[in-house]
Amino acid sequence: MSTYNRKDSYYKKAKAAGYRSRAAYKLLELTKREKLFAKQMKVLDLGCAPGGWLQVAAKLVGPKGLVVGIDRLEVQALDLANVKVIQGDITDSNTRESLTKALGGKAGLVLSDMAPDTSGVGFADHHQSVQLVRMAVQIGAQTLVPGGKFCAKVFEGAELNELISEIKKDFKKVRRVKPKATRKGSRELYLICTGFGLAQPNLPHY
């Protein structure tokens, strides 16, 4: 029996509330667990289509904040004054340059809800997802203010602990969170990382 029901309660809730995706509820839950947003903040949203996270982020940073979203897919115009959207692939250096320009300064928060095109082969999809997080961390390292935050989706699997060890070199704290709004049976979870540039170096013991 399949546990996948595209039109589950979060889907219906999102539709009724005018959110572009049920994923909006995941971000609302993530920011409840660890306060991610602040008014006037600059936020980068990697893998932003169709735009549910953009809607949530735009509201939480307020009219003086800025949310820059990027996706390979086109995002239908949102009509939100504090949101800019770029269409492109983050693995392309030209796209990354446009993103820096659009942001016009450092970000307080980098989000990534990017998911690879899944093949159905668990370990391969996990590996691709880890690679996307690595790319997002690189962008974060070039973009975040000291003390900045990072939150990224990753599929569970064998490389997860290694990925977390890598991230801990850049961030003070890394938490794994599985929002309730995640579909039943899904292997996705989110890494909430805080304190960019404030990680304690692993000093040798003498």
Ligand SMILES: C[S@@+](CC[C@H](N)C(=O)[O-])C[C@H]1O[C@@H](n2cnc3c(N)ncnc32)[C@H](O)[C@@H]1O
């Ligand atoms: C789960 S969806 C994001 C949903 C979004 N957070 C929302 O609330 O509407 C994942 C997105 O990541 C995008 N994506 C995956 N790899 C990407 C890449 N290399 N560059 C840009 N976007 C990418 C996909 O096109 C897809 O739209």
